Amino acid sequence: MRKIVINGGRSLAGKVTVSGAKNSVVALIPAIILADGIVTLDGVPAISDVDSLIDIMETMGAKVRRTGDSLEIDPRGVKDMPMPFGKINSLRASYYFYGSLLGRYGQAIVGLPGGCDLGPRPIDLHIKAFEAMGASMTYEGSNMHLVANEKKMHGAHIFMDTVSVGATINTMFAAVKAKGRTVIENAAREPEIIDVATLLNNMGAHVRGAGTDVITIDGVEQLHGTRHQVIPDRIEAGTYIALAAAVGQGIQIDNVLYEHLESYIAKLEEMGVRMTISEDSIFVEKQDRLKAVSVKTSPYPGLATDLQQPLTPLLLMAEGSGRIIDTIYEKRVGHVAELARMGAHITTRSNYIAYTGPNKLTGAVVKATDLRGGAAMVIAGLMAEGQTEITNIEFILRGYSNIIEKLRELGADIQLMED
Template identity: 35%
Template sequence: MNAFEIYGGQPLKGEITPQGAKNEALQIISAVLLTAEKMTISNVPDIKDVNKLIELLADLGVKVERINQDTYTFEAKDINIDYFQSEEFKTKGGSLRGSIMLVGPLLARFGKAAIPKPGGDKIGRRRLDTHFLGFEKLGATFHYDANNHFFTIDATNLRGTYILLDEASVTGTANIVMAAVLAKGTTTLYNAACEPYLQQLCKMLNRMGAKITGIGSNLLTIEGVDSLSGTAHRMLPDMIEIGSFIGLAAMTSSEITIKDVHFEELGIIPTVFRRLGIQLEHRGDDIYIPAQTSYEIETFIDGSILTIADAPWPGFTPDLLSIVLVVATQAKGNVLIHQKMFESRLFFVDKLIDMGAQIILCDPHRATVIGLNKAFKLKGIEMTSPDIRAGVSLLIAALSAQGRSVIYNIEQIERGYQHIDKRLLALGAQIKRIEGKPLH
């Protein structure tokens, strides 16, 4: 088991380039199953979840070639549908959330699919109802074997229809769109999620010959086509990494430039960090963050305490709330963090409290942070990372803290952050990968 050992308390300095977007990559790479032709995908992040998905595709019979460090070609000509029944697939498929998005393309192209209940973070209940209700509307039938946690889905004759999603699920929308592109007739999808990940997916599908309109809105119209052809696609920079680096710079009083961020795709993210008092400048397509000895959280116009809450896009992504929370611990002022979507995503705050942060966990969804205004530094401790974003938040806390910290269970962090120790070392961080297990 690997851990990170960190000596914190020193400012960092330099430039950092965000990786390709993890959550976009999981959709885009699943979509290669929709065509027998060659797909060339670039800016693919070298992270555990993406590499596992690529491995799954290869196991399914997709011809995968790595052209260079971040570019792959995929050719889904001969697919081995029987692989679904193998024990290997049940183990591998169950280990990442993104594997659920293999179902839509497989139904569209082969009329059947099977999938173990996927993994992902322990951040609360993670329903898949939206996916299956959507597939059912398109004419699929599914069976859930609760003993083996295994879904089997049949769909020989998918037909376009009107679908009102029960919630704007990100992976659910991607899955249903990918099933509908090859269905007969027109699908109208309302209450669709519209994150940049989905906009990128829909634009790529259109380049492959799909007919999707309404991209970027919560009403998508998908006119089914007979087949799709190959194309090339480049992933956007990962907006969650960009937000994490903004938080890192502020918390550690570092002067950092985040390169090539595609600022116009970041939506409300820069605004939310600015509301925490963080100065950031949009220079060319970079974000420049000066070294700041203090940053002050705004209040609402009437003087009441600021609330930062998550919401489906174009609202603030839940994947950055843990980062905002940690950054607020060293701000001047107070903020209420309201994590509406997930039930267990704030449960890492006990570690921050152990480090000296002032936080009141009001209930599983809400935490009040009383900023220390950098008057007292957090102190380094040993801790275990419960999920990917909490993990990076703890990493940021450790880099700002006085003394030595050890973070265990870094596999969680490495699901989504490419070579993070090496990239932080390049900014001057004192971080080392060590062997180690938590005591309990």
């Protein structure tokens, strides 16, 4: 069992470069199944979710070559076969294989997805869209079997009952080779949607409207290979911005797209965080006094649910009281009990988190309850006096590329240890 050990209370300084977006690349890799040629992704983060997806692709017959942060995938050998259950069950993004396999073969046999336990994350929106496009679903043991009539999906007019990134992307995958036109209304607008649409269009698809709430897709017969640059990870960027405000003596975060973080940065400025924003970087100054604020997450362009937990330790430094309401995932509160172990005045009440500050945190043995909760514990460990041990770190390694090395370069006393 591995753990992260942090000797906190040190001020950090320097530069850190944000990696490619985890929430993009976990969709971009399954999308490549739809291509009839080699696709190369640049800016691929070194995270365990990518490792799992590569394993799945190779198991299915794809040829994969990884060089630095570039990933070359030849999907022409991919077979129409049941997905490997153990690997599928290890990550949430495995559900993207539903749409890509339906789009390529007109059928998919895939196990139920895994990932962090953040409360109900139903896939009924995905299934509803597939059924509207001519697919039927049955269960075969622990697998779902999706089959299109006559092995070919057809276009449809689909209204998403709730805004869902996963369902929007999966519907795009099923539609790009379908017969006719597909219209997705109430579509998710996240930057990752635009990134996926850009890859698909570079492969020869006809996708319009990505980034708005109406996406139109005209099906094509074939998609070809291409090369694509993954967008910067806005969640990693937001995590390092919060970290820099909490323990930095002046930290520059490079490879940041400000327009992807506007609502988050506005909330930090409301707290009194001082930053200098440039074209592709943000410099976070050493902070003095911060003001407590209340936070409410919402679909993009609102404040991202994935940034709620990394922001929480910084909120604990602020003077006053506030609350955090996550409207996306009701169970995204696992970090609260762990922060309380470190001396934080923070509790969960009904459907929100309440906190009072400023707090002085003390090192403790804590756990990463999920991916972004793990990031919160890393920031809290850097803030705390004494030593913090974080267990369950596989969650953290799923989504933060080279996090130990990046923090060491900023001056952190942090190491990965075998327990």
